[in-house]
Amino acid sequence: MVKEMLTGNYAAAWGARLSEVDYVPAFPITPQTEIIETLSQWINDGEMNAKFTNMDSEHSMITAAGTAAATGARVFSATSSQGLLYGYEMLYNVTGWRVPLVLVNVSRGLSAPITLEPDHNDILSTRDSGFIQIHAETCQEVLDTILMAYRIAEDERVLLPVLINMDGFYLSFTREPVEIPCKDAVSRFLPEYNPKHAFFKASKPMSQGVAVLGGSAYSYFKYQMHLASLNVLTVHDEVAGEFKRIFGRSYSATEAFKIDDAEYVIIMSNSFTIKGKAAVNKFREKGLKAGLLRLRLIRPFPSTELKAFLRGKKAVAVIDQNISPGSGGILFKDVTTALYHDPDRPERILSFIGGLGGKDIGHAEFKHIVEEMEKSIETGIVPETQLLYTKNDLEHINNLLNIAGNPLEGLEN
């Protein structure tokens, strides 16, 4: 099998194409746009037998995606950042409709200040919507995850939509070698979509998205979504197993990197994990027993798996590429909650915020993290959440502040 050099966006488009989706409602936003441009061209050229519709906003786009899925079409779409938030209301609606569509989010920091490069406040703001969330590290994983996502979403035990996250720029516009699976193999893995519960047709009237009055009905339907989401922990592993059998590539809910004998573990997600893995390799060369866990399946959160990986470790550091102002890192809480009741949990769990708006995380920062873990073990003191911000970063912002000038200057008289 020949590998091609594809951007993350192009790989995502290939994922949708190989999944033989019926419908793509679309709205452009950087850095996602290449995905819908590519699909638009393929559909227009007759290379894909699907319908493409230019929508007027992400809110409309997600609505159309949801109703088309409720009609029985296999639906794909993509968005980013502000777009995801603009369509936020509809995310909760389509999960409630229990429609198995797949949506790719290309992460980008949220305004204000408006920016282009990634962090995960956009995608993590939707973590309670009921969407299944899978975060990808590589362009190959983006393509593969789309194929797996339809299998998971369309499973009768799940019937929930899936959001797949990739980092803007670092994946969306970065070419990596990607193997495009052949059509036959894909159709063995992902058969044509024949929904049992999604339809609008003359012979079988259906009501969807119906109002409920009273908490007992509302609680019932909401909790059904929770239970269905938890089923993904099983379904994901089954699907990943079959994926490995057919395509040879293996994905788990949580990726463990040099974890077995590790004493110090860094937890990360998405494309920056590759920087973390490089750092771990350097630490290992120096004899330090470091390892890394990559959170891939974010919703449902694989607590049991995480606990097993981290049992007996000395210290863990979570790098959140997001910030909940006034609280700290978002995933840190999921990790600590998962570990709390384990009698053999790691001695220390540290929290770091890094990579906001695409800011690099360099080796010096990883070194600092490991030193902080060691220090915490020695002293017994667990530091507060720390922002990874180097001297260079500080010099850079000070330069900008000097150029911008003091806004209070000239106001004194």
Add this chain to the structure above:
Amino acid sequence: MSMKNAVYTKFKDISREEHISPGTALCTGCGGLLALRLAYKVLGENVVIVNAAGCFTLLSVYPYNPFSSSWMYTAMASAPAGAQGIRDALDILIKKGKLKSEENLKVVVLTGDGAANDIGLQSTSAAIHRGLDFHYFCYDNEAYSNTGFQMSSATPYGSRTATSLPGEINPQGTVQRKKDLFEIWRAHKPPYLATVSPSHPVDLSNKFEKASKFEGPKLFIALSPCPPGWSFGASNSVNIARLAVQTGIWPLKEAVYGEVKHTVIPKFKPVEKYLRTQNRYNHLFNPVKQVDVIDNIKKDVEQYWERYLDS
């Protein structure tokens, strides 16, 4: 004024078949529900309604539904986008042979005036622009009635609402004029758009019948007298709707590809007569008569009709 080639010439021509069962959660005397019931008689049963948040959301409360056909509740702003998704899905599934063509449905957006004029105007404009093949039914009760009658941009000048109460600063109540949604839609040049009233079932039926000949957006604004919001006795809905037409306040008209034609030319009963039927205008008459405000309303009606009767 009779319509050329009209299918319906008298009330008895209208089908007795019902597609909405009685006993819904809507208010007694809802003018919008009556207009929808009449429209459904022409639309038939192979319909999927795509509903925007509003009064009519309560038509379908789990596990009940009064319709013989399908229902999809979306959100307040995006029912036309929901209609797009269903239309596109039906089209592609039929094209691919995954769905038989006899399973096809008419897609009908159901929305109040708040969603149509305010929060959902963008998605409506976009759906018309895309040439979506759908019906759009706006029940215009001239305010956000479901939340207790707050001002929308379809609220007429001089009406009292819960957020435009008559007071010292604005004794007339609503200061703004009603947004001209018909003209906004008409600027898109859709194949068919019309105003209808539950007081004129023959006119309404003919318009839905005529619209069915066109592919693309088919848009309707239905006057929907609202007993609790407009504050009148529930048995008077049809009379008040009729008076709205007869005074010239609610012009019955249609536009085919943008060409306007009035389907009823009223004899222009005094506007005051209409205003006095509803307590939302009570402050224009009590404790003192606000002659200037009433004159403004009259003038608006006169100016509207001058344009059309002169041409």
